[in-house]
Amino acid sequence: MSQQAHDFETQLIHAGEPRPGILGSVAMPIFQTSTFEDPHEHDYNAIRYTRLSNNPNQLALHDKLAALAGAEAALVSASGMATISNLLLSLLSPGDHLLMQNCVYGGTHTLITHELARFGITHQFIDAGDPASWPQPIPPKTRMIYVESMSNPLLEIPDFEAVVAYARKHGLLSVIDNTFASPYNFQPIPLGFDLEVHSATKYLNGHSDVIAGACMGSARLIETLLHKQNHFGGSLDPHAAFLLLRGLKTLAVRLTHQNATALEVAGYLDGHPALASVNYPGLEHHPRHRMAARHFRGFGGIVSFELKAGSDAARRLIDLLDLILFAPSLGGTESLIVKPATVVQSGLDAAERNAAGVGEGLLRFSTGLESSADLIADLKQALEKI
Template sequence: MTSLKGERRLETELVHAGELRPRIAGAVNAPIFQSSTFEFANEGSYHDVRYIRLNNTPNHVILHEKLARLERAEAALVTSSGMAAISATFLGLLSQGDHIIAHRSLYGGTHSFVAKDLPKLGIETTFVDADDPASWQRALRPTTRIFYIESITNPILEVVDFMAVIEFCRAKGLVSVIDNTCATPVNFRPIEVGVDLVLHSATKYLNGHSDIVAGAVMGSSGHIEAIKRKLDHLGGSLDPHACFLLHRGLKTLALRVRHQNESALQVARFLEQHPAVAKVNYPGLETHPRHARAREYFRGSGGLLSFELKGGVAAADHLFGRIELPAIAPSLGGPETLITRPATTSHAGMESDERAQQGISDALIRVSIGLEATEDLIDDFGQALDGSY
């Protein structure tokens, strides 16, 4: 990676960081290198041989440089999905007998992986309240290696005490790992406050167009090298065309996220005042229990919110039957607003009691705000809520 001296502002880095110089045949956009194999150049290691599965073609290298600059990291690695980034990180840094401390409120796929898959490999996890440092000390073992959290949790929109987590990890010699998907580097750069590793489901905001699946890991060169070596064997590489689409999507990230920040806040305020709504989860609201923390560390509260209706699941079904603009679909971060019940999609793989422990009821509705006019979204939610209370 090139030196971070002379860092430019985020918007400029999104467009220019990592770009090929000189340009290939003068092309302003880097081409898709649709080749699985490259000429041998006396590479000293198997992991350095230029090959798609080893995530080191020109399309990968461009992304690695750009993503590292966005999170102010030494190095970055792209993967075939967010879960590929998460699984390669755990498997690259942990061995049989190791232990993880993790916040209890995690994305459903991550929770299932650490709770059900890793134990089969002899790696155990203790779930804790990331706002209760006393529970961390009780969970700590001599074999603990990683403390895993999310900057903004999905779908309850918690903002954990990550500064206390960082201090705890430094004192105990743990690697702090944070999933920054929902906040994005536009709103929060965890490495700047001392986090060791940052993960993203690049499927979401980084790409921003609902047309690829990808993941990313950013951190120190040593950590990224260890994770890459594991990923090289697992085979979770990102194909060149998906690299190209992610590269393209990143260039508009700042514009998209800032609109979504403002739009989500206005929609959340509308829902909070609606008589059919029982509760709204959004850290930008003054009523959010961690609003002050979000304001202190985040440049915006993101495009994701969730809420519950007073009428429960029946009212949610009524809303879904009347809503016009949002697509009823999982995932988040795209140009179109998406609406779903996490109990039936993103967290369906968890047992009902596990969801309840995270505060995810069957009636909880999650909304990923897109790029539509905010006024039109508010009008649509208004008409859809008619008769639901």
């Protein structure tokens, strides 16, 4: 595609695609091969080998994701956690310090608190929405501040401008997990974040049939991550890359529907007598609604809510649902529900979950592409029976 600026929806279809198509193909073919012959190339870094993330399927994804994020470069990997692990292990060293949002995905939390700690990398949890509470002066050897655009599972929203300004003031790398928003709803790189990470398994692919991760940012940082990933071996399989490239093309139409459905579902749940709280940034009483409204195209497809009756009621509601499936993950065509205390935050102990605000009666609902009326009816009949 030419360098002429195009709208996001057009970039979803055309960015990164080889033109003219390979042997005239309209869809990107699958290069299901581990290695490529090149008798004229003897530089290791230029060898075409799928583990080195330079298979044509991977390269097309890199170009498309960079264009969608407004970034210089991108890198895909075998899972979201492979991306996050590679990033943290590549850019932090023993003795370094990390500032981390206080309620993040459980896998990220465990990686920080258990695995990085073994390498002498320390951390401090912060309220990402309260810049006045962030450390001043910063702890020695602080190198990075890490947040989520919408936290998993409470949908808390950071003060984005403050995170970027704080990072620049103190010479920190600013990293944001943008999985819940997706580049369709929010683009953090043009706002000033250094790196954007995704579990591409979720909205980017959107069909519950791929495990993948992605990172977007400057060419310099992505080159560093690429070389480390080549050693760690977390490259994405060509067939998975093909499916992710295909899934991306429907991101805009999927998210438009899911944004609207989640807002309707949140509106129905809000104030329900069986619920203690409903978390959705599209609700005007959400504490960060104005921040979300200023930066987001849509408020996302995730709603979390807490039942007053606690854990047993949450379990019973899940069992009573008909259309909505009890399964981990999110962002696919089917609506899913989980109990974060036993799935998303299962690696945290009870005290850590309580500190993060994740109660035993909390449920996380991911809207699919079903009718909003049918989803609300399913929730209604289940809530009436608990």
